[in-house]
Amino acid sequence: MGETIKEEISKAPFVALMLDETTDVSNAAQLSFVLRFVTDSGVKERFIKFEDVTGKKRAEDVAAMALGFLEEHGCMGKLVAQCYDGAAVMASGLNGVQAKKDALKDLFDYIVEHHEEFDDAAILSADGYLSNLGNFEFGFFLSTFNEIFAHADVLFDILQNKSFDMQFCLTRVEEFCMCIEGQRDRFDQIYDETVQDTGLPTGRRAHGDSRSHYKKLHNGILENILNQVQNRFKDHEKLSFLSLLDPQQFTSFNSNFPETAFASLTESYGPHFDLSRLKTELSVMYGMTDFQGKNPSDLLFFFQRKELCDSMHQLYALICLVVTIPVTTASVERTFSALKRIKTYARNRTGQSRLSALASMAIER
Secondary structure, three states: OHHHHHHHHHHOOOEEEEEEEEEOOOOOEEEEEEEEEEEOOEEEEEEEEEEEOOOOOOHHHHHHHHHHHHHHOOOHHHEEEEEOOOOOOOOOOOOOHHHHHHHHHHHHHHHHHOHHHOOHHHHHHHHHHHHHHOOHHHHHHHHHHHHHHHHHHHHHHHHOOOOOOHHHHHHHHHHHHHHHHHHHHHHHHHHHHHHHHHOOOOHHHHOOOHHHHHHHHHHHHHHHHHHHHHHHOHHHHHHHHHHHHOHHHHHHHHHOOOHHHHHHHHHHHHHHOOHHHHHHHHHHHHHOHHHOOOOHHHHHHHHHHHOOOOOOHHHHHHHHHHHHOOOOOHHHHHHHHHHHHHOEOOEOOOOHHHHHHHHHHHHHO
16 A cells, blocks of 8 residues: 555655644644645545654644655655645534524423423523523624634635635635625624524623624624634735636637746746746637536546646646645545544553554544
8 A cells, every 4th residue: 555655656646745743642732734736537636644743743843754755765856845734624513503502402492491391401501501592692602703704614614625626715715705804794684683682682791882882793703703714814915826727717818828827837836837838838728618617626537538648747847736726625634533432541551653554444444
């Protein structure tokens, strides 16, 4: 298995390195190494090994390990991206918040009213939850975050899917930010519905203009989320060349070549390409109906199926570059599940090479 992966890496035109760290059952800090690259059968993300980095968490130590790893696997000349931790995207299963609140109220009311059927802990918990559900501030926050999580849940699933290309994911991030921005107009409805459900705010929040207070709070929540998302993805602004393979723009690019996006590619990855030939091949692609509507993943499959990889090798290299760049380290984080299954309290002295081999078998089976 290891030799097969090494052969795949050697044939890949580009690779992306993904790293993430977790603590195992013996309190050792384990750094997971995953490589993303293109093979003849599509995009692959391969777990390579775990490295014990306990006491070696400084940036220079991790950088030295990463460089050594890349040299060991012959990837220094074709590394195009690094991804060091997962995008912090919230996920939630909340849907129909009012319906769920009503159902919970019915349940807790039943427990309180039929206290002889339940123990003291259940009765006290139900009474406490009923108090929260009737509290304005709790209801306001519940409705606010339900609106946010409804959009975040979709984005979370997209970013966790390794088959989507970077351009598609960045477009979804932009749409998410627009949706969050649009939530500012929902404040009055959320506030009025919460008042109708629980009554006006009480306690210290009731003094003064409570509507203005909660509007400021609502805007602060949205602003914080927007800042966090934009900060997480700010480095991706350097990848404007991804629009070169945006199928929605092929028609306009046919009449007006995207010089700005091409200049971005030249600046970031120019040495990897014969730029004049690539520009010609892009122009040909923009003018051909066979390529219309195909995203980078579709283009990769199309090139491999039609055996165009050699005849339009510069364009094929660009496609490989775009699909190789990862959006998040979701695949790296999945290796931690294998780590937890393999290294347990009863089996916590497993050596690093054996640990990596067992994890590779569990992940690649």
